[in-house]
Amino acid sequence: MRGVPLPAARPEFMLEPAFDPNRDAGSSRDAIGLGQRVIGKGLDVRHGTLLTLEDISVSFDGFKALNALNLYIGVGELRCIIGPNGAGKTTLMDVITGKTRPTEGKAWFGETLNLTQMSEVQIAQAGIGRKFQKPTVFEALSVFENLELAQKTDKSVWACLCARLSGEQKDRIDEVLETIRLVSSTHRQAGLLSHGQKQFLEIGMLLMQDPQLLLLDEPVAGMTDAETEFTAELFKSLAGKHSLMVVEHDMGFVGSIADHVTVLHQGSVLAEGSLEQVQGDDRVIEVYLGR
Numbered sequence: 001m002r003g004v005p006l007p008a009a010r011p012e013f014m015l016e017p018a019f020d021p022n023r024d025a026g027s028s029r030d031a032i033g034l035g036q037r038v039i040g041k042g043l044d045v046r047h048g049t050l051l052t053l054e055d056i057s058v059s060f061d062g063f064k065a066l067n068a069l070n071l072y073i074g075v076g077e078l079r080c081i082i083g084p085n086g087a088g089k090t091t092l093m094d095v096i097t098g099k100t101r102p103t104e105g106k107a108w109f110g111e112t113l114n115l116t117q118m119s120e121v122q123i124a125q126a127g128i129g130r131k132f133q134k135p136t137v138f139e140a141l142s143v144f145e146n147l148e149l150a151q152k153t154d155k156s157v158w159a160c161l162c163a164r165l166s167g168e169q170k171d172r173i174d175e176v177l178e179t180i181r182l183v184s185s186t187h188r189q190a191g192l193l194s195h196g197q198k199q200f201l202e203i204g205m206l207l208m209q210d211p212q213l214l215l216l217d218e219p220v221a222g223m224t225d226a227e228t229e230f231t232a233e234l235f236k237s238l239a240g241k242h243s244l245m246v247v248e249h250d251m252g253f254v255g256s257i258a259d260h261v262t263v264l265h266q267g268s269v270l271a272e273g274s275l276e277q278v279q280g281d282d283r284v285i286e287v288y289l290g291r
C-alpha cells in the first residue's frame with residue numbers, strides 16, 4: 001500500500017497556462033535580479049512587502065463591502081485587523097484567499113503573484129493559509145494523523161494513512177506538536193480535545209503547509225483565559241517566520257500581541273498604527289470603541 005507520491009516540490013500552479021507569473025507581473029516589477037529576495041516557495045519579496053492590496057473594492061449588488069481599500073503587510077509582520085461588525089473584515093480575507101473576487105483593484109502576493117488571477121487552491125499552494133472561526137479537524141483521527149493528513153497534497157484519508165512518512169516529515173510533525181503544545185496528546189483522538197486544543201491543532205495543520213501568510217478570523221472566540229494567553233504567545237512566536245493577519249474583537253488579546261493595528265470601517269481603512277494610536281483616534285472611538 002505504499003507508493004503515494006510525495007507533494008510536488010514545485011507548486012503546481014506554475015505549470016498552468018492560465019497563470020503566468022512573468023506575464024502577469026507589472027512591468028515596473030520586472031526583475032533584473034538585483035536586490036531580489038526570495039523566501040519559501042520561491043516567493044519574491046524584494047521590497048519587504050508580502051501582501052499588497054490597492055484600491056480593492058467588492059460590490060454585492062451595488063453595496064460596497066470593500067471600498068477602495070489599501071493594505072500592505074510586511075514580511076514577518078503580525079497585524080491585527082479590528083472594526084465594527086459589517087466593516088468588511090471577513091470579506092477582506094475572502095478576497096485574499098480567492099473566495100471572493102474583487103470588482104476592482106490589485107492584489108499581489110510578494111512581487112510577482114497576482115492573487116486576482118489565481119484560484120483558491122493555487123493561492124493556498126502559494127503559501128496563504130486561512131483559519132476559520134470554527135475548528136475543522138478530523139474528529140475520528142488522532143492528533144498525529146490530523147497533522148499527517150495536513151502535510152499531504154493527496155487528501156484522500158486512506159492514501160495518506162497508508163503512505164510511509166519520511167524522517168523529515170516525521171520531524172516536522174514533532175516540531176509542530178511542540179509548537180502547538182499537544183505533544184502529550186499526540187495519539188489522542190482529536191474529537192476528545194478541548195475547544196481550544198482543537199483550535200491549536202487546526203493552527204498546527206496550517207503550519208504543516210508552511211504558509212508565508214496566515215489569516216486568522218477571531219481565533220480566541222470561545223477560548224478560556226489560559227488558552228487565550230497561550231494563543232498570544234504562539235502568535236508572537238510565529239511572527240517573524242510567518243506573517244500573520246488576525247481579525248479579533250477581544251481588545252485585551254489585541255493589546256497583548258499587536259505591534260500594528262488596522263481599523264476597518266465601511267470597507268475602507270479608517271486608521272492604522274500602534275494600538276495606542278488607534279485607540280486615541282477620535283474617529284475610531286466614534287465608530288468602534290465607544291466613549
Ligand SMILES: Nc1ncnc2c1ncn2[C@@H]1O[C@H](COP(=O)(O)OP(=O)(O)O)[C@@H](O)[C@H]1O
Pocket residue numbers: 060064065083084085086087088089090091092
Ligand atoms: N455574499 C454577500 N452578499 C451580500 N452581502 C454581503 C456578502 N458578504 C458580506 N456581505 C456584506 O458585506 C458587509 C461586510 O461583511 P463582512 O466582511 O462579513 O464584515 P465583518 O467580517 O467585518 O463583520 C456586510 O454588510 C455584509 O452584510
Ligand SMILES: [Mg+2]
Pocket residue numbers: 089090091
Ligand atoms: Mg467577520
